[in-house]
Amino acid sequence: MKIQQGRNRENKPLNFAVGPVMMSDEVLEIGSQQIPYFRTAAFSEIVKYNERMYLSLLNAPENSRAVFLTGSGTSAMEAAVINTLDAGDRVLVVNGGTFGSRFCDICDIHSIPHDVIKCEYGKTLTREQLFSYNAHNYTAFLVNLCETSTGVLYDLNLISEFCRLNNIFLIVDAVSAFLCDRIDMSESCADIVITGSQKALALAPGLSLLALNERAVDRVLRNNIKSLYFDLKAYLKDGERGQTPFTPAVGTLLQLHGRLKQIERDGGTDGEIAKCRKRAKYFRDGIKKLPISMFADSPSDCVTSLVLSDTSKSAYNVFETLMNDYNIWVCPNGGELRDKVFRVGHMGALDNTDYDRLIEALGAFFAVDEKVEGG
Amino acid sequence: MKIQQGRNRENKPLNFAVGPVMMSDEVLEIGSQQIPYFRTAAFSEIVKYNERMYLSLLNAPENSRAVFLTGSGTSAMEAAVINTLDAGDRVLVVNGGTFGSRFCDICDIHSIPHDVIKCEYGKTLTREQLFSYNAHNYTAFLVNLCETSTGVLYDLNLISEFCRLNNIFLIVDAVSAFLCDRIDMSESCADIVITGSQKALALAPGLSLLALNERAVDRVLRNNIKSLYFDLKAYLKDGERGQTPFTPAVGTLLQLHGRLKQIERDGGTDGEIAKCRKRAKYFRDGIKKLPISMFADSPSDCVTSLVLSDTSKSAYNVFETLMNDYNIWVCPNGGELRDKVFRVGHMGALDNTDYDRLIEALGAFFAVDEKVEGG
Numbered sequence: 001m002k003i004q005q006g007r008n009r010e011n012k013p014l015n016f017a018v019g020p021v022m023m024s025d026e027v028l029e030i031g032s033q034q035i036p037y038f039r040t041a042a043f044s045e046i047v048k049y050n051e052r053m054y055l056s057l058l059n060a061p062e063n064s065r066a067v068f069l070t071g072s073g074t075s076a077m078e079a080a081v082i083n084t085l086d087a088g089d090r091v092l093v094v095n096g097g098t099f100g101s102r103f104c105d106i107c108d109i110h111s112i113p114h115d116v117i118k119c120e121y122g123k124t125l126t127r128e129q130l131f132s133y134n135a136h137n138y139t140a141f142l143v144n145l146c147e148t149s150t151g152v153l154y155d156l157n158l159i160s161e162f163c164r165l166n167n168i169f170l171i172v173d174a175v176s177a178f179l180c181d182r183i184d185m186s187e188s189c190a191d192i193v194i195t196g197s198q199k200a201l202a203l204a205p206g207l208s209l210l211a212l213n214e215r216a217v218d219r220v221l222r223n224n225i226k227s228l229y230f231d232l233k234a235y236l237k238d239g240e241r242g243q244t245p246f247t248p249a250v251g252t253l254l255q256l257h258g259r260l261k262q263i264e265r266d267g268g269t270d271g272e273i274a275k276c277r278k279r280a281k282y283f284r285d286g287i288k289k290l291p292i293s294m295f296a297d298s299p300s301d302c303v304t305s306l307v308l309s310d311t312s313k314s315a316y317n318v319f320e321t322l323m324n325d326y327n328i329w330v331c332p333n334g335g336e337l338r339d340k341v342f343r344v345g346h347m348g349a350l351d352n353t354d355y356d357r358l359i360e361a362l363g364a365f366f367a368v369d370e371k372v373e374g375g
Numbered sequence: 376m377k378i379q380q381g382r383n384r385e386n387k388p389l390n391f392a393v394g395p396v397m398m399s400d401e402v403l404e405i406g407s408q409q410i411p412y413f414r415t416a417a418f419s420e421i422v423k424y425n426e427r428m429y430l431s432l433l434n435a436p437e438n439s440r441a442v443f444l445t446g447s448g449t450s451a452m453e454a455a456v457i458n459t460l461d462a463g464d465r466v467l468v469v470n471g472g473t474f475g476s477r478f479c480d481i482c483d484i485h486s487i488p489h490d491v492i493k494c495e496y497g498k499t500l501t502r503e504q505l506f507s508y509n510a511h512n513y514t515a516f517l518v519n520l521c522e523t524s525t526g527v528l529y530d531l532n533l534i535s536e537f538c539r540l541n542n543i544f545l546i547v548d549a550v551s552a553f554l555c556d557r558i559d560m561s562e563s564c565a566d567i568v569i570t571g572s573q574k575a576l577a578l579a580p581g582l583s584l585l586a587l588n589e590r591a592v593d594r595v596l597r598n599n600i601k602s603l604y605f606d607l608k609a610y611l612k613d614g615e616r617g618q619t620p621f622t623p624a625v626g627t628l629l630q631l632h633g634r635l636k637q638i639e640r641d642g643g644t645d646g647e648i649a650k651c652r653k654r655a656k657y658f659r660d661g662i663k664k665l666p667i668s669m670f671a672d673s674p675s676d677c678v679t680s681l682v683l684s685d686t687s688k689s690a691y692n693v694f695e696t697l698m699n700d701y702n703i704w705v706c707p708n709g710g711e712l713r714d715k716v717f718r719v720g721h722m723g724a725l726d727n728t729d730y731d732r733l734i735e736a737l738g739a740f741f742a743v744d745e746k747v748e749g750g
Contacts (some may be wrong), residue, residue: 017412020625031626032407035579037392037704070581071446072621075604106603198622204410206445206581206624226601228481229450246447247573249581249624250395251406329412 014354017331018148018176018303019198020205021348023255026262027203030255038250044242046257051239053260054209057269058178058193060185063214067235068207068256070249073175073196074102076208079230080171080192081106081142084219091140092117092133092168094125097149098334099173103142114142121337122150122305124298130162140169146177149333151296151305151343153181160188169215175199175208179263179272180302180347191216197252200272200302201259202348207252212236277301279346279355286359291366295341303331305343314339318365326361389729392706393523393551393678394573395580396723398630401637402578405630413625419617421632426614428635429584432644433553433568435560438589442610443582443631445624448550448571449477451583454605455546455567456481456517459594466515467492467508467543469500472524473709474548478517489517496712497525497680499673505537515544521552524708526671526680526718528556535563544590550574550583554638554647555677555722566591572627575647575677576634577723582627587611652676654721654730661734666741670716678706680718690717693740701736 015022023031036043051066069076081103085091091112093103096119107114117133119125125143141163146153156172163170172190174183179200185193191213198205210232212220220232234245263272280301284294287306295305308315319332319342331343344358390397398406411418426441444451456478460466466487468478471494482489492508494500516538521528531547538545547565549558554575560568566588573580585607587595595607609620638647655676659669662681670680683690694707694717706718719733 013409013411015409015412019622020410020412022409028407028409032403034388034390034397034403035395035573036388037390037698037706038395039707040698040704071450071604072623074621075446078602078604102603109601109603196622198410198625204579204624204626205622206627226484226486227453228477228484229446229453230604246449247394247571247580248447249579250573251579252581323412323415329415331412332414 011327011357013327013329014357015329015348016344016350016358017329018343018345018347019196021198021202021345022350023202023204024259024262024349026258027255030258031204031251035251035254038248039243043250047239047242047244047253050253050256050260053264055211057263058183058185058211059187060211061213063217064185065212065217065236065239067210067212067232067239068244068248068253069210069235070206070246071208072205073173073194073208075230076194076196076210077103077173078106079232080194080210081112082110082225082227082230083223083232084169084171084192084216085112085140086223087111087113089113089139090137091115091142092138094119094143094154096123096125096152097121097144097147099144099147099149103144103173107142119152122152122295122297124152125154125158127158130158134162134166138166138168140171142171142173144173144175145183146174146181146300146302148176148303149337150341151299151303153177153296153298153300155298156183156188156190160190164189169219176302176347177300179269180276181300182273185211185213197256200276200347201256203255203259204252207249207256273301276346279350280304282352283344283346283355283359286355287362290362292362302347303343303345305341307341311340315342318342318362321365322361326357328358328361330358386702386732388702388704389732390704390723391719391725391733392704393718393720393722394571396573396577396720397725398577398579399634399637399724401633402630405633406579406626410626410629413623414618418625422614422617422619422628425628425631425635428639430586432638433558433560433586434562434644435586436588438592439560440587440592440611440614442585442587442607442614443619443623443628444585444610445581445621446583447580448548448569448583450605451550451569451571451585452478452548453481454607455569455585456487457485457600457602457605458598458607459544459546459567459591460487460515461598462486462488464488464514465512466490466517467513469494469518469529471498471500471527472496472522474519474522474524478519478548482517494527497527497670497672499527500529500533502533505533509537509541513541513543515546517546517548519548519550520558521549521556521675521677523551523678524712525716526674526678528552528671528673528675530673531558531563531565535565539564544594551677551722552675554644555651556675557648560586560588572631575651575722576631578630578634579627582624582631648676651721654725655679657727658719658721658730658734661730662737665737667737677722678718678720680716682716686715689714693717693737696740697736701732703733703736705733
């Protein structure tokens with residue numbers, strides 16, 4: 001599917017969605033190669049390197065482990081929950097959008113008792129809100145550090161303080177936040193941190209990564225779950241020799257290896273976060289004169305969610321026009337935000353000239369639009 | 376990981392494993408491209424084409440549906456079982472190796488009552504064996520059409536006759552058999568047929584395909600399962616508009632689209648099966664003088680499992696030597712077959728010259744070996 005359509009068909013397609021994102025030439029080159037047989041010492045070394053590096057980028061404490069799960073971010077969210085929590089837990093879930101709601105669904109399906117802190121779309125979790133749940137005997141906390149549907153970044157320091165005080169097991173969905181916003185597993189008390197291949201790692205989608213500290217590993221080992229594919233005990237065991245219990249997304253694990261080497265060379269987590277922040281700032285500065293404003297009160301640097309000043313216009317139409325006329329993908333919203341909000345991602349191989357093209361297209365969209373309205 | 380080692384480092388690596396397998400240039404080219412945003416009409420059309428073509432290659436009856444699951448073949452085996460069977464079923468499982476055993480594990484984990492027809496490694500299921508279970512009120516049947524660990528192909532006509540007679544729901548794991556051995560969903564009474572991207576479809580691993588006839592779809596829709604990620608109801612619903620509930624392996628779905636177009640041009644299922652059979656025959660003819668013989672009494676054309684005539688030698692050593700000295704991967708066995716059996720695959724972009732290189736290497740291995748033994 002080489003999208004070549006619309007007015008600017010001479011322009012390459014540009015993807016500002018929040019996953020999959022633009023991949024580097026190095027990663028694409030790996031995608032163009034034959035995939036080797038994987039039950040070998042050579043491949044085990046690659047998986048072991050991936051594990052060490054993923055844990056290192058999170059500054060995970062000693063004895064932490066990583067698991068590579070072939071599946072979407074949701075598969076990892078569900079695996080994390082069912083491997084470490086059960087009906088004996090009492091869970092607090094932050095729900096400020098699609099992905100918070102998904103954690104609630106997972107708890108519902110698996111009969112895990114939970115209460116929900118409902119955050120308004122686009123609003124972060126406040127200290128007042130959170131601490132009203134203090135000393136209520138919760139045993140676990142689920143949060144999407146960046147609620148990707150609204151672009152809100154929750155305050156990990158605040159959540160960490162709360163969880164430490166209450167001795168609560170903390171599962172952080174950092175699918176979008178990883179390498180965009182700061183996550184330190186040693187400083188925070190995150191017990192599990194999840195990400196996906198198609199976000200800031202900028203690989204093909206289909207692989208999820210879970211980092212588990214010692215406490216999380218202990219919970220996994222003690223738990224007997226009703227799933228073969230999601231039983232993390234088997235992944236932890238086979239992972240000791242750099243293998244997985246089932247055929248993994250070998251190609252994506254090889255891309256991950258290449259990408260982690262790249263990150264290691266380029267300044268590690270701090271380097272990646274700085275690049276992402278720079279892209280976000282460049283874009284946010286560039287649209288100041290346009291009739292759109294920030295939707296999230298506490299924006300993550302992985303994505304900018306934007307609300308149209310003129311409520312008679314449709315945000316979904318921005319997505320459609322940019323795709324059809326400019327070969328540019330931004331990310332539309334669904335549900336009740338469909339016509340109000342669209343999102344622009346800052347993950348992946350994007351540079352200032354790419355954002356210039358986007359800002360120009362947005363400028364043209366709103367100018368044309370105003371002209372039509374005015375005429 | 377470009378493996379360049381051993382004596383013949385001028386030779387490109389050759390992969391005769393049973394997945395991942397060698398991919399065509401066309402598929403590799405798709406792997407080298409940027410991955411588009413996927414919540415679009417253009418991508419939906421691709422997914423819908425993939426669904427139509429997968430069902431057509433299986434000659435699935437009207438009102439059948441396909442589901443694309445991001446995960447290994449095991450994820451699809453588990454999803455098929457838990458979405459259509461429950462504690463009220465009485466299941467018969469054919470277990471002749473690793474993958475039969477995996478179906479048993481899945482039934483155990485999910486408390487699904489089942490009996491096991493144990494087949495000796497390398498031996499097919501006989502009519503006598505099977506019909507001793509006739510009229511025993513079984514409700515479902517699970518079989519790995521090709522038990523990939525031993526290369527045995529079970530007789531789908533026989534199983535079909537048995538299931539029809541007993542009005543039994545039939546789940547066929549055709550992960551390795553699809554496009555190598557004949558599977559017709561209209562002629563047989565297979566209700567679900569599963570395959571994986573990294574087998575005869577010769578794509579990157581990480582995507583599973585399930586075909587469900589109307590009876591299977593009905594079972595899925597009636598069942599309430601305890602999983603979010605594996606709930607096929609959501610896949611069926613979103614699939615109506617060519618989408619998936621969670622971010623899929625977009626790149627692999629695009630590769631699948633390219634590959635299915637290729638198959639459509641090249642003679643469909645029959646064309647693929649003929650190519651696979653030709654490769655299997657060429658190889659099997661070529662090794663007649665070597666001190667190895669067929670392990671399976673009823674071999675699938677997707678793989679040739681071989682047993683060493685000299686039991687003092689190790690089959691695992693064949694795998695290691697070919698990998699280290701010839702840049703060639705064959706597939707080793709695990710467990711009690713580790714030193715007895717190795718396997719050579721016939722799926723993927725392999726031609727006669729590739730097999731010539733393998734046969735030559737095997738010839739050298741056994742000659743050298745005999746020489747050493749003789750000296």
